[in-house]
Amino acid sequence: MWANTLLLALRSIRRNLLRSFLTILGIVIGVSAVITMVTLGNGATLAVQNQIAGLGTNLLQVRPGQRLGPGGSGASAPAFKDTDAEAIATQIGGINAVAPEARTGATLVANGRNWASSVIGSTNEWLVTGNWRVASGRVFTDDELRAGSAVCLIGETVRRELFGSREALGEQLRVRQMSCEVIGILGSKGQGAFGNDQDDTVLVPLKTLQRRLTGNTRVNTLLVSMADGSDPDRVKASLSQLLRERRKLADSDEDNFNVLDTKQLGETLSGTTRVLTTLLGAVAAVSLLVGGIGIMNIMLVSVTERTREIGLRLAIGALEREVLLQFLIEAVVLAALGGVIGIVLATAASIGLSSVMNVPYVFNPGVNLLSFVFSAGIGVLFGYFPARRAARLNPIDALRHE
Secondary structure: OHHHHHHHHHHHHHHOHHHHHHHHHHHHHHHHHHHHHHHHHHHHHHHHHHHHHHHOOOEEEEEEOOOOOOOOOOOOOOOEOHHHHHHHHHHOOOEEEEEEEEEEEEEEEEOOEEEEEEEEEEOOHHHHHOOOOEEEEOOOOHHHHHHOOOEEEEOHHHHHHHHOOOOOOOOEEEEOOEEEEEEEEEOOOOEOOOOOEOOOEEEEEHHHHHHHHHOOOOEOEEEEEEOOOOOHHHHHHHHHHHHHHHOOOOOOOOOOEEEEEHHHHHHHHHHHHHHHHHHHHHHHHHHHHHHHHHHHHHHHHHHHHOHHHHHHHHHOOOOHHHHHHHHHHHHHHHHHHHHHHHHHHHHHHHHHHHHHHOOOOOOOHHHHHHHHHHHHHHHHHHHHHHHHHHHOOOHHHHHHOO
16 A cells, blocks of 8 residues: 555656646755755864864963953053963973963065065974974974074965975075074964964064064963863963962952963854854754745645545545545655755755865764754645645545536
């Protein structure tokens, strides 16, 4: 009975291919929209997590000012000193590495080309806190750090823009009026969490930047990498207490520095993208309901058109449940077919849009399966009323229908 009923349903669908396609169009759009939105949202969440992780492992960024953002009074707060980084490294437990960081913008000149970039002054610990690797060359020696030697490590973007296909190691790079030797090339990290190009940078010893470029001993940021397994709350509390003592703040004074935990930032941004993904998926799911209503309308029209056929089947002995099952299977097959087409289109769209948006493609079998099951459920839900109406027709009245 099941095979015969399914065959009758498929013949009916094939008899009106154009109408069947238009019937499932709403389901196709709904399923593809839901899967595409959720897939892109998951990809964006993963991209944010990767970019935050690229800032450093268990990283704390300490900056002058009472709070982050506009009105943070960072300009009036005293800057840090490189001795603050040394004190943190020696007096606080659970620390993996500490790096003082000072920045300035400068025009770089080499190989007959020039390029505006960011110049960072720090120590070798800066590479540890930021999860940087040296693709070629070497890091600074202790003598170079103490003496403020004219040496530098450059990012991949700087290497590409200034040296092209030429070998950059050992070449001279002019930063403003200072000429420094390129001793290392940093491994590429790509776009940062805030849209910046992390590879567009030059790293020099901190004392080199202070003496030859900025002319002051200001340290803009302290980068603190916590050891694996350490208690972040305890480390942050100890860090705040130490800095308050070193900056001579009274008990009644507010902190004139702020501590940013990149892990918490990553969790916050990931949570935000997940909420937006859920919201977009819910909005897209509304079109599934619209598609279900379309199936019900077309099935009602089909019942009206095939009244005499239904009456004939009932007159020759077909049971009500067989007629009910036939029309219900037609609705489910239509909805399921729409779900399959929607999944195929969503997969293609997700792969293409992920490439355009520069986010990873994350295949989620659960979402695809749920969308297919939901589309089939839509067929059952909205196909039952027309099927019941067909099954309850009076055979005599149905045969008289014109």
